[in-house]
Amino acid sequence: MYKAKVNITLRKSILDPKGKAAHHALQNLGLNEIDQVRIGKLIELDINADSKKNALELADIACSKLLANEVMEDYHIEIEKV
């Protein structure tokens, strides 16, 4: 069994209004060192696969077909054996 952690973020070229609102609130907290906030989502997949490579392939299909919309989002997959 493998666990895939999929990080989905808005593409860099796209303004992230939620991140901007959170950044503004962090500035109000006095955390002025924080320069930028981007908000995305984390999706965990438990995958039955016989190798890490196959697990990654399956996760990649899941992302490109459903989990991420590549018109506006980028995704990054991390796989670990569990």
Place this chain on the structure above:
Amino acid sequence: MSKTIGVIIFPGSNCDHDAYHALKHVMGAETRFLWHKDNDLDGIDLLVIPGGFSYGDYLRSGAIARFSPIMQEVINYAAEGRPVMGICNGFQILLESGLLPGAMLHNEKLRFICKNVFIRVENNQTIFTGGLERGEVLEIPVSHGEGNYFIDQDGLKRLQDNERIIFRYCNSSGEVTAESNFNGSVDAIAGICNNGGNILGMMPHPERAVEELLGPTDGKKLFEAVLNQLAIA
């Protein structure tokens, strides 16, 4: 021969009955509901994918509905050049299905916006807008949190070059201004169609603007145009 309109219901659709009522009772068109598990579109002359929150908007608006059984039929139906009209969540579903280009982001100022807005007819040479005037201003309500249309520069140029932008947000005089583009959409886009001209997606709700008791009635003008075009098609 009278034409039949099909209104698709997904779990979480909530403008399905409004669309049905507007088309059947106000416009007098033969209209019937289609369930998302149906796979028979025989005898349907126009498909309407209504607004709402299909599958609770889980993941992204329209992302799950795209995999409903009926969507494969919708894709085949559209590929035959037959007309499909997606309103609000219906537009989002068409984008997620790849039937229309682009994607929907959260409204620029993050608020859910429910109000009457003005849209300008940019192209009246389609089966949906034939009979309307180019530049005509329609007052129609919007009701969405994710209606901030996004497409990259190349995609936008293709839409512009092929005259695929059907409606843009404007003010009451028909001017497209920063203020009239209330949700931050690229090029103030409120509605587009595909290259074949048979698939329309729009964020405003014409089905909510058909009876004087409830406000503006410009939605009727659009449905009249669509029904007239269907009749001569």
